[in-house]
Amino acid sequence: MPDRIGTPLTPGATKVMLLGAGELGKEVIIAFQRLGVEVVAVDRYPNAPGHQVAHRSHVVNMTDPRALRAVIEAEQPDFVVPEIEAIATEVLVEVHEDGLTEVIPTARATALTMNREGIRRLADERLGLPTSPYAFADSADEVRSATNRVGFPCVVKPVMSSSGKGQSVVRGPDEVDRAWDHAVAGGRVQGGRVIVEGFIDFDYEITLLTVRAVDPNTGRLGTYFCAPIGHRQQQGDYVESWQPQPMSETALG
Numbered sequence: 001m002p003d004r005i006g007t008p009l010t011p012g013a014t015k016v017m018l019l020g021a022g023e024l025g026k027e028v029i030i031a032f033q034r035l036g037v038e039v040v041a042v043d044r045y046p047n048a049p050g051h052q053v054a055h056r057s058h059v060v061n062m063t064d065p066r067a068l069r070a071v072i073e074a075e076q077p078d079f080v081v082p083e084i085e086a087i088a089t090e091v092l093v094e095v096h097e098d099g100l101t102e103v104i105p106t107a108r109a110t111a112l113t114m115n116r117e118g119i120r121r122l123a124d125e126r127l128g129l130p131t132s133p134y135a136f137a138d139s140a141d142e143v144r145s146a147t148n149r150v151g152f153p154c155v156v157k158p159v160m161s162s163s164g165k166g167q168s169v170v171r172g173p174d175e176v177d178r179a180w181d182h183a184v185a186g187g188r189v190q191g192g193r194v195i196v197e198g199f200i201d202f203d204y205e206i207t208l209l210t211v212r213a214v215d216p217n218t219g220r221l222g223t224y225f226c227a228p229i230g231h232r233q234q235q236g237d238y239v240e241s242w243q244p245q246p247m248s249e250t251a252l253g
Contacts, residue, residue, distance in 0.1 A: 008038035008055060017042060017075055017101075019062055020083030021050025028083065029054050040075050044086070062087045069095065077101050085114045085160055105212075116159045116195050132198040139192070140180040146196035147176060153199040156180065158187030169199065206230055206245050228252065 006012035041054035135146035166186020230245030
């Protein structure tokens, strides 16, 4: 991988491929270009916001492993940055292991965090972190069985979705079929697999951005936390966010 940023559109360019070119992706592309990076924007529909500012763009079904690998092989980017959830993450692991590109932050981190099953099993089964009770299901009947173990009320979510899409609070057995249908319709990939979680009556929800970087004072890798971000959604749609979210030391710790 390059140790310095080259000039865009030249053989020595530092090339980044952004997987997802919506409004957030567009802002990331602009930031990359201010650094002198050549940017290739990929999304599933033409004329996406990021397509309008990138050096080059492609329209690709990123859940199709062959199509995703083909565009990576064609462009040969130095770095691939996933920006959306609807991606065949197994391809990112493959291209990293094959030495074709470097996935940011890592291919494994991307595969884990874009799939609720991967991140939940890591947190609970490997790291032993406290979680709500949960079970995974591949059909409405399996959801019904899962609710017997998890209890009511519970939350049914697609294992891959974003912004609350496909999520339902289930308060009784008569709501299971509706929740299953809603999850299948709202998932970001084909095929219905869901997580059934115990309902947590929380006060607020936060995002805590975490950055790993070399400490310039010590030369060692350090971990840095941004101030907590509070946010609110209604019926799965983003409404507002604010920073910082007031929190007690006990809650933040």
